[in-house]
Amino acid sequence: MHKNVTEVFSSLEENIRLIEDLYKDCADVVKRRMWIGENHYPVYALYMDTMINRELVETHIFRNLMFSMGPVSWDRPLDDILKYGMITADVAVETDLNKALKNMMSGDTLLFADKGEGVLVINSKGYPNRGVQTAESEVSVHGAKDSFTESVRFNTVLVRRRIKDHRLKTIQIVKGARSKTDIAIMYMEDLVRPEILAELQRRLDCFEIDGILDGGSLEQLLEKKWYSPFPQFQSTQRPDKAASALLEGRVVVLADNSPEVLMLPAVAGCFYQASDDYYDRSGIASFTRFLRYVASVLAFSLPGLYIAIAAFHPEVFPTSLALSFAASRQGVPFPLAVEVLIMELAFELLREAGIRLPGAMGGTLGIVGGLIIGQAAVDANIVSPIVVIIVALTALCSFTIPNEGFASAFRLVKFFLIFLGMFLGIFGFVLGVLALLVHMASLDSFGVPYLMPFAAGEVNGGSDKKDGIMRWPLRKMNRRPVFTKNGARRRLIFKDYTRDQ
Structure with missing residues (x-):
């Protein structure tokens, strides 16, 4: 990409010349001139042929722009297109050309207009992906059978299905100078310890790499003691396990193209826990x-x-x-x-x-x-x-x-x-x-500490040991682990209904 070009040109022809130069010999990138509205206003569409929802883009959006839209203003064309031509709610104006092209490579459709103050970025993602299947490496007798896929968008949805709380937050970042891999950081706002979240963000800012193709690569770059054979992140393919980690105040990191997510902090006891233990x-x-x-x-x-x-x-x-x-x-x-x-x-x-x-x-x-x-x-x-x-x-x-x-x-x-x-x-x-x-x-x-709670004394009133070598009855596990922010440890209030009234 031209490093000196960061903003979208106001001239449609200049934008077209730049796009044609950048994506020369890219057979899977569709570059299409169109005339929309009653006054046949010139626009230019750009999208990845194999990564869009073709029915949404060509049958609904383009057809509506060309045959159902009234005249387009020559002074503020993007405003008219947004108000009268878009049938999808997920559309935005982007003035940074680099960000817009990154979105296009992820499956969005770009629409350039003459004298437009930016470019329209239309969410049209529809690339092929593997459907939700059973977690092959974490088979369980009880509990849900679904597993994460290679799409970070679908994976966040699988977690959201289990935690319908506005305090579940998601931070979206991009790593990889060439791969432009989407990475999602999920956490419970009222449960996570701020210092853990800050340390994760600091480590993410400490490296630049050509591409991140799987969560395993990200794990190796984020580990503090990389020479140790023991993992310092816990990985899982199960959405219910990730949701359980979030409810304990832990952070879940999801990388696009990876069917596994990373959970942190991770101590030795976490690796002995199976989903069936809690069912x-x-x-x-x-x-x-x-x-x-x-x-x-x-x-x-x-x-x-x-x-x-x-x-x-x-x-x-x-x-x-x-x-x-x-x-x-x-x-x-x-x-x-x-x-x-x-x-x-x-x-x-x-x-x-x-x-x-x-x-x-x-x-x-x-x-x-x-x-x-x-x-x-x-x-x-x-x-x-x-x-x-x-x-x-x-x-x-x-x-x-x-x-x-x-x-x-x-x-x-x-x-x-x-x-x-x-x-x-x-x-x-x-x-x-x-x-x-x-x-x-x-x-x-x-x-x-990695050997928490076995070699770190009585922490959290000893309640962490209730989910150690032995798993206490759920009604006795009324406090969250030490991962959780101070003041937010209680997770269960149980009234004993077995006593005589």
């Missing part, structure tokens, strides 16, 4: 959540702990169990640590291949491939049966973590502990676990 009874939800915590510990510690004990401290095992382990390794040519690494790497390859293959084929490969490779490896005396059991149990535990990003971080930690256990035994394993805890304790998400 099931508290006892069932607490049991399943406790299983997730135990499984997550086993997912990163079990292989390294087994190597550290079996290779360096076999006396820890009962005699019969130690003899059984030793007998199962008869004929295996590799050291114990190499056995575990072979099976772990084989399973990681199966996991990656299963993700890349389409649909049910990927799941079939993971199950059948794991069974075949494991059995063949045992029959060939490459690995022992106990190692296959350890690796399979570790993989099973990793699948119980609801958030894929958090589970992937534990996969990296698993290999870190395997190598420490391989070289330093139980002392190296314990040292690795301590290093992990220190690292997680050093993290924060927009000023909120």
Whole structure:
């Protein structure tokens, strides 16, 4: 774009020459001269052929301008077109040419007029998009089944359907010098902590990039400690989960072209929460959540702990169990640590291949491939049966973590502990676990400690722990988490109707 041109020319011909120069060799950009009104006033329309609602633009707006409109004033044409020619309510006059052309590239229609003080920007977005479907990566038994799409406009609507409150605010910004990606920031005005919102806006202002094509790219640019394997934003495909975060005083960031949204602040406990936890009874939800915590510990510690004990401290095992382990390794040519690494790497390859293959084929490969490779490896005396059991149990535990990003971080930690256990035994394993805890304790998400509420003392009267490892009954969870602004923590007033009158 011509950097020295920022305002719309008053001359129609000058605007046409500029547009023809800017969008030369752009086959999908429609440039159309028209004569409207009874006096055949000259105008110039500009729009993206594949990103508009064609019926709205060509059948209704253009037809109305050309055949149903009276004479157009030569002095103030845009006023007449706005008053008598527009059948759509979402239309505005824009004097900044750069902003107008950005809107056109997003699906709006521009209408230039001679002697007009600006250009008409008509909302005509109608580009093809994927319909609302089930969230594939966050399947739930109870609750809503819809998921976010790749359109930021539709995604904000899915959230608005659940929170019909005028205090739900949306800030619209654009990032990406070339992609011009629309980003929406949603928050509850009376619940969000101002310092969190200000810090988010500060970080957004700290970078410029050619393009943002997905929310994952935005997440990496906004993270404070980018080198950490642990995510400092919580992502979700479920609108009900995003709405729940907003009602807790958190901020939701939506990026166009991304079916996932980012929620902040995000602490470790957030990644263990599933939507079903709040639709099931508290006892069932607490049991399943406790299983997730135990499984997550086993997912990163079990292989390294087994190597550290079996290779360096076999006396820890009962005699019969130690003899059984030793007998199962008869004929295996590799050291114990190499056995575990072979099976772990084989399973990681199966996991990656299963993700890349389409649909049910990927799941079939993971199950059948794991069974075949494991059995063949045992029959060939490459690995022992106990190692296959350890690796399979570790993989099973990793699948119980609801958030894929958090589970992937534990996969990296698993290999870190395997190598420490391989070289330093139980002392190296314990040292690795301590290093992990220190690292997680050093993290924060927009000023909120990452291990909140487990390692930050009694905060918010201890009510944050009511939604920690255990999920208390909903009638007891009457206060919002620590994310919420001071003075707005109470969310439930419950009168006990079970007492005798």
